[in-house]
Amino acid sequence: MNIGMFPMSGIRVCDAELLRLGLTLPGFVERSKTIASLPSLGLLTLAGMTPARHSVRYVEVPDVNLMASLPGGLDVAVISTYSAQVGEAYALAQRFRAAGVPTVIGGPHVTALPDEAAEHCDAVVVGEGEPVWLRVLEDAERGRLLPRYRAGADEFDLADAPMPAFELLDISKYNRLTVQTSRGCPHHCEFCASSVVLTHRYKQKPVGKVLAEIARIQAMWDRPFIEFADDNSFVNHAYWKELLRPLKGKGLRWFAETDVSVADDGELLDLMRETGCAQVLIGLESPTDAGLRGLELRNDWKFKNFPRYKEAIRAIQSRGITVNGCFVIGLDGHTAGIFDQVFTFVRESELYEVQVTLMTPFPGTPLYARLERENRLLEPRNWNKCTLFDINFKPANMSGQELHDGFKKLAVELYSDEFTKWRRSRFKHAMRDQRKGGSRT
Numbered sequence: 001m002n003i004g005m006f007p008m009s010g011i012r013v014c015d016a017e018l019l020r021l022g023l024t025l026p027g028f029v030e031r032s033k034t035i036a037s038l039p040s041l042g043l044l045t046l047a048g049m050t051p052a053r054h055s056v057r058y059v060e061v062p063d064v065n066l067m068a069s070l071p072g073g074l075d076v077a078v079i080s081t082y083s084a085q086v087g088e089a090y091a092l093a094q095r096f097r098a099a100g101v102p103t104v105i106g107g108p109h110v111t112a113l114p115d116e117a118a119e120h121c122d123a124v125v126v127g128e129g130e131p132v133w134l135r136v137l138e139d140a141e142r143g144r145l146l147p148r149y150r151a152g153a154d155e156f157d158l159a160d161a162p163m164p165a166f167e168l169l170d171i172s173k174y175n176r177l178t179v180q181t182s183r184g185c186p187h188h189c190e191f192c193a194s195s196v197v198l199t200h201r202y203k204q205k206p207v208g209k210v211l212a213e214i215a216r217i218q219a220m221w222d223r224p225f226i227e228f229a230d231d232n233s234f235v236n237h238a239y240w241k242e243l244l245r246p247l248k249g250k251g252l253r254w255f256a257e258t259d260v261s262v263a264d265d266g267e268l269l270d271l272m273r274e275t276g277c278a279q280v281l282i283g284l285e286s287p288t289d290a291g292l293r294g295l296e297l298r299n300d301w302k303f304k305n306f307p308r309y310k311e312a313i314r315a316i317q318s319r320g321i322t323v324n325g326c327f328v329i330g331l332d333g334h335t336a337g338i339f340d341q342v343f344t345f346v347r348e349s350e351l352y353e354v355q356v357t358l359m360t361p362f363p364g365t366p367l368y369a370r371l372e373r374e375n376r377l378l379e380p381r382n383w384n385k386c387t388l389f390d391i392n393f394k395p396a397n398m399s400g401q402e403l404h405d406g407f408k409k410l411a412v413e414l415y416s417d418e419f420t421k422w423r424r425s426r427f428k429h430a431m432r433d434q435r436k437g438g439s440r441t
Helices: 016-024 030-036 041-048 083-098 108-112 114-118 130-141 207-220 237-247 260-264 266-274 301-317 338-349 366-373 400-414 417-440
Strands: 002-007 055-058 076-080 103-106 123-126 148-150 177-179 225-228 253-258 277-285 322-329 353-358
Touching: 002 041, 016 400, 041 055, 041 076, 041 130, 076 083, 083 103, 083 108, 103 108, 108 114, 108 123, 114 123, 114 148, 123 130, 130 148, 177 207, 207 237, 237 266, 253 260, 260 266, 260 277, 260 301, 266 277, 277 301, 301 322, 301 338, 322 338, 322 400, 338 400, 353 400
Parallel strands: 002 055, 002 076, 076 103, 103 123, 123 148, 177 225, 225 253, 253 277, 277 322, 322 353
Antiparallel strands: none
16 A cells, blocks of 8 residues: 655644744744644654555655645545644544545544544544554554544553654654654653643663664764654653763764752753753643642642752753753642742742743643533633633633733743843853863862
């Protein structure tokens, strides 16, 4: 069969004012643009386990409306999407079906709402794709796709993970490629719509498989930049020490997402820097502990660790690794003072990079279910607003207008040229002072 794989890509923002700011302020929605430009590791992984008798094409879709004509000669079209792009994904699926091409859709959104997705395609993949992919292909070959394919709960073992088909990519289009070492996260935040929607258990890929994927990327790309596509990379410090030691001297640069506990392990921080870690992203979520209580559904880990946020940031950045601190604005503990509190925290901690997003009720998350019960959703099924930058809920301790206006003002202050340069210069000065201090000892 000729298989077409279509990841829905590109950033989406409905709020016209914020969209204009994103085009004019340096740094605003920068991280979201980076995420939007990453290749779909999920589809590349399925392509990697596809039998050689099939032919696979990988075609990114930044805007369905710009696809004047569909790729021809396909026997099946496979689409991966998130909530903000799901309307476009459904439109693309319907165009393929009208052309006689069976369609399969997967991803976190359709895992949460398979009945909705089933109205627009021939087959829906619910949960992790690897356990059911070969069956999907066999059924497609016979022309008998089932309406739904669902893996058992946490069925897939990452020890069986195939090599992603990186060779399908035009490397010149990317500034980084993704490698996954784990799925899930032990913190289980109420708002999280990442891999926790697909699996309920934290699991890790064997070190040897991860090293093989990095070696494959290096064979295609001199001095690559790798993004570890984990919800929380450094849960197991011993695992990462085993992974990083063979990467010394390999000429890599890399990025990962973590929590503040990584700052507790000086040996790990040194290994990270020695192997090319450029930046870690940390979900700080709130500059005050008031916004953190009850955020996690298991043990309030971030609330308990809030007192050492600034110390952890300094410890990481002292190794020459920049920190991108992320804040979710509009949590139930936030009042109209949150905007000044974020700015003050960023200034006092001297964060190199900062990302602010609005609390977003994604389908399938405990947050969405709670806000629905509390009648606080503004437009319950308007998935276009699942962008992280559009308001689709009633805040608990401020008005919606206060949240909108305060968020816009905060973005202007955080990403102004003056404050951005100040944050960069503080990091450079700290590194220079540290080198001078080291040379005197």
